[in-house]
Amino acid sequence: MRLILFGASGMIGQGVLRECLLDAGVERVLAVVRSPLVQKDPKLEVVVVKDPADIAGYQAQLSGYGACFFCLGVSSAGMSEVDYRRVTYDLTLAAAAALAKLSPNMTFIYISGQGTDSSEKGRAMWARVKGATENALLQLPFNAYLFRIGAVLPLHGIKSRTGWYNALYVVGTPLFFALRKLFPKYVLTTEQVGRAMLAVARSGAPKRILESPDIFQLVAPAKS
Secondary structure (H helix, E strand, O other), X not given: OEEEEEOOOOHHHHHHHHHHHHOOOOOEEEEEEOOOOOOOOOOEEEEEOOOOOOXXXXXXXXXXXXXXXXXXXXXXXXXXXXXXXXXXXXXXXXXXXXXXXXXXXXXXXXXXXXXXXXXXXXXXXXXXXXXXXXXXXXXXXXXXXXEEOOEEEOOOOOOOOOHHHHHHHHHHHHHHHHHHHHOOOOEEEHHHHHXXXXXXXHHOOOOOEEEHHHHHHHHOOOOO
């Protein structure tokens, strides 16, 4: 399997990249990033694009891939709706539309968020924008799947690029592990998210919008 990864330097993206590189069935990972990655691997190819929305000039590098994992995103904290929409909706759709044109049979998996508003009319700004993004992705010709993740526990030394997220994880890690033990379907790990994305890329899923319990089920051990 050959796949494209956006957002490889973020917390979710780091976890997804790790699982992709460990998976024997993955032949090549093309990471589209805004700055070079420290990580090196024979499977990994890095394309540095200052503006991921402007990928029209990279068609040769982007052709021939069967899946795209879109993990690029920002927190809405302190952002206006216009600015948040520019990053969340405009950038995502620009990249997705270009890929859909190149590979209309591609599987495109988008990291969304728990509580996303599909009606686009709710009070929460981020949820409306995420909802608009989801709705637009579902209209494109490729096979889009939307991962509405909630709480995610970073494993294997992975850290967020957002300082206050890291502080929260340092202080709250014991609580996260306790909650994960009590509610395993609602507190996922970066490892589970990465493996679930690979599972969907290979075999699809029963529905296009997957909440945390759906994602958990994709990688849950089979009951004997």
